[in-house]
Amino acid sequence: MNTSQAAPGSQASLREANRLRVLDALRDQGAMTQVEIAGFTGLSPATVSNLVKDLDSAGAVELEPSIRNGRRAVLVSLATGNVLLAAIAFGDRDVRVAIGTGPRDIVGRQRMPLPADHAADEGMERASRLLLDLVEKAGKTMVDVRAVGIGIPAPVDRISGQVGSESILPGWRGVAVAEEMAGRIQAPVFVDNTANLAALGELRCGVLQGVQHAVYIKISHGVGAGLILDGEIFRGAAGTAGEIGHMTIDENGPVCRCGNRGCLETYVGSRSLLDVLSVSHGPLSLRDVIHRAIDGDPGCRRVLADAGRHLGVAVAGVVNLVNPEVVVLGGQLSQVGSIITAPLRASLERCAIPSATASLEVVLGELDTDADVVGALVSAAALLPANEGVLVGSASIS
Ligand SMILES: [Zn+2]
Numbered sequence: 001m002n003t004s005q006a007a008p009g010s011q012a013s014l015r016e017a018n019r020l021r022v023l024d025a026l027r028d029q030g031a032m033t034q035v036e037i038a039g040f041t042g043l044s045p046a047t048v049s050n051l052v053k054d055l056d057s058a059g060a061v062e063l064e065p066s067i068r069n070g071r072r073a074v075l076v077s078l079a080t081g082n083v084l085l086a087a088i089a090f091g092d093r094d095v096r097v098a099i100g101t102g103p104r105d106i107v108g109r110q111r112m113p114l115p116a117d118h119a120a121d122e123g124m125e126r127a128s129r130l131l132l133d134l135v136e137k138a139g140k141t142m143v144d145v146r147a148v149g150i151g152i153p154a155p156v157d158r159i160s161g162q163v164g165s166e167s168i169l170p171g172w173r174g175v176a177v178a179e180e181m182a183g184r185i186q187a188p189v190f191v192d193n194t195a196n197l198a199a200l201g202e203l204r205c206g207v208l209q210g211v212q213h214a215v216y217i218k219i220s221h222g223v224g225a226g227l228i229l230d231g232e233i234f235r236g237a238a239g240t241a242g243e244i245g246h247m248t249i250d251e252n253g254p255v256c257r258c259g260n261r262g263c264l265e266t267y268v269g270s271r272s273l274l275d276v277l278s279v280s281h282g283p284l285s286l287r288d289v290i291h292r293a294i295d296g297d298p299g300c301r302r303v304l305a306d307a308g309r310h311l312g313v314a315v316a317g318v319v320n321l322v323n324p325e326v327v328v329l330g331g332q333l334s335q336v337g338s339i340i341t342a343p344l345r346a347s348l349e350r351c352a353i354p355s356a357t358a359s360l361e362v363v364l365g366e367l368d369t370d371a372d373v374v375g376a377l378v379s380a381a382a383l384l385p386a387n388e389g390v391l392v393g394s395a396s397i398s
Helices: 011-029 034-041 045-057 120-137 177-185 194-205 270-281 286-294 298-322 332-336 338-351 368-383
Strands: 061-068 071-078 084-090 094-102 105-113 145-152 189-193 214-219 223-229 232-234 326-330 361-364
Touching (some): 011 034, 011 045, 011 105, 084 120, 094 120, 094 368, 105 120, 120 177, 145 177, 145 368, 189 194, 189 368, 194 223, 194 368, 214 332, 214 368, 270 298, 286 332, 298 332, 298 338, 326 368, 332 338, 338 361
Parallel strands (some): 084 145, 326 361
Antiparallel strands (some): 061 071, 094 105
C-alpha cells in the first residue's frame, strides 16, 4: 500500500493531503493551469506552485506551454508518458470510460447514461466521444491511445467477434464491436464480456491475485460470471462460458428476456428485485435498495437475502462442476456485503457437495464496481508490443 506514513495533523500530512487534492483535481478535470488548480482546490496560488514543482520533479505531472484566454500559460496534467491505455465498459444503462498509464493508474474517467435498449451505433458513438473528451482533457491526442479494452454486458462470440446473443442486449445483436471500435478509435481493440473483464481485473490486480481456480460473480442490474481455471480466464469454445444469469433455477418460473423460463436473472436481476419492492416501497432505483438495505430497511434486506439464496443455488451448480478455491462477489449489489453473501453461502452449503464447499471461500471483490474497468485496462495492456509492456499486478501480461 502506498498510503502516506506522515502523522495525522502534522505539516507533512497536510502537504500530502494537498498533493492528493491537486492530483484528484487533475484526474477529475483534466489539464489545468496553476491558477485554475488553485481555484478548483481552494489552495493558495503559492501552495499550488510549490506542490506542482514537487510533483513535476517526482515525474507525477507534465507541464506544457499553452494559451489560455489569449495569454501564455502552462498547462499541468497527470503524467502519462507516451503510452495511454483506454477502457470502455458498457453497462445495461450506462457506459464508463477510463484512460490510464496502467490498470491501476487511471488518469481520467467519465460515465454517461445510455437509454435502455439503445442501438449499438449510438452506444459506440457516445463512448468514442467520451474517450476523445477524456484524452483531450488530459492534454493528449488520440494518437497517444495505444490500445483499448472494451466490456459488453453480453456474450461475445470469439470466433465471429460478434455480440452473440439474440435477446440479452438486443440493440447490439450481431455487431462486431472490436472491428467497429478499432475503426473509430484507430487503435487495437480487445472486446470481452464485462464479467470476464471484472474477473480478470480481480485476478491480476485484486483479491484473486495468485488464485488458480475461482468463480467471479458480477451482480448489478443483471448477473454474469467469469470463470478462472488454472489461473486463466476460461471462455469456452466460442467465448460465451459463464452465462450464469440464464441458468435455469425453476423450469416453471417466470419467462425471462432470453425466452427461457425461471432463469437466475428472473430472480436476482434488478427488474425483479424492484418489482417485488414496488408494492410496499413504491418506485426505487437499485441504488436506493442498496442504501436502504445498509440502513436496515427490513423489506430491502429481505429481497436481497432472497437474491443471495437464489444466487447460491446457481453458484452451487458451478462449484460442483469446477471446484473453485474462491467465489468472489462483485458488481453494484456486492456493496451490501453480508446481507447477500451470508444467504449465498448458506445456500451453497445446502446445494453443493460438501467436499467442494469444505475449503471454499466466499469473498467480496477488492476493486468493487471498478473491476471491469481495471480488467479492460489489463487486456488493453496485453495488446501492446512487448517493448511497450506495462507492468500489471505482480507480473507483466504476455
Ligand atoms: Zn434467461
